[in-house]
Amino acid sequence: MMRHSIWHALIYLGDGAVLMPCAALLFVWLIATPATRRTGGWWLVAVLLVGGGVTLSRVLYMVSGWHPAGWNFIGLSGHAALSFLIWPSAGALVTAPNRPGLRAAAVGLGVGVALAISVSSWVLGDHSLSEVVVGAAWGALVATVFLVLAWRQVAEAPFARKGLIAGMLLLVLFAFGHELPSKRVLSWIALQVGGRTGLHTRANLVPQAELPKKEVDGQPTGSPATSARPPVQEIP
Secondary structure, three states: OOOHHHHHHHHHHHHHHHHHHHHHHHHHHHHHHHHHHHHHHHHHHHHHHHHHHHHHHHHHHHOOOOOOOOOOOOOOOHHHHHHHHHHHHHHHHOEEEOHHHHHHHHHHHHHHHHHHHHHHHHHHOOOOOHHHOOOOOOOOHHHHHHHHHHHHHHHOOOOHHHHHHHHHHHHHHHHHHOOOHHHHHHHHHHHHHHHHOOOOOHOOHHHHHHOOOOOEHHHHHHHHOOOOOOOOOOOO
C-alpha cells in the first residue's frame, strides 16, 4: 500500500490542477519585473506550445482515430509533457542568482521529479508507454529551448525568489489531490471540432493495445482496493 500511495502522490504532482496554477504564478512573477518581462513572454509561449501539443494530439485522435500504426497511442501524455516543462524550469527560476552549479542541480532535480511523475502515470495505467515517452520528449524539448533563451537573463535579474518558492508550495498544498477535468474538456472540444456524437477512445484501438492492469503491491492498479482516483466518464 505504501508503494501505491507514493505512485498516486507523484501523479497528483503532475496533474494540471497543480501544474497550471504553478505555471501561471511563474508567468506573473516573470512579467512583474521589467528585466525579465521578455522571459515571461517566452514562458507563456512555452506553456502554450506544450499544452497545445497535448491538446492537438488528443483531439486529433478523438475526432479522426489517427495514431501511429502499431502504437498504443491516443495522444501525448499531459502529465509527462507538462511535468518536464514546469518542474525543471521552476528549479532554474527559483535558484539564487549567480549560482550556476546550484541552478544546474535544481534543474536536474526537476527532471528527476518529472521522470518519476511520468513513470507513475504509466505504472498506474493512465497512459501507455509510448504516450509517456513522446509526451516527455515534447515537454523536455520545449523546456530546453526556454532555458537556453532565459538562462542568463534570469540569472542576472533581481528576484523575490523566497516569495515565489512560498507561493508555489502553497499552490501545491492547496491543489494536491485535485484533478483537472481535462478529459471532459478535451472531449467537449473534440465534439465541437468534429461535429459528431461519437468519439474515438482507446477501446477503438486493436485489443492488444489495451493498457495492461499493472500490479502495485500484488494488486491490479485498476481494482477498487488500490485505485483511489475515480474514472473520468466519457461524454456521450
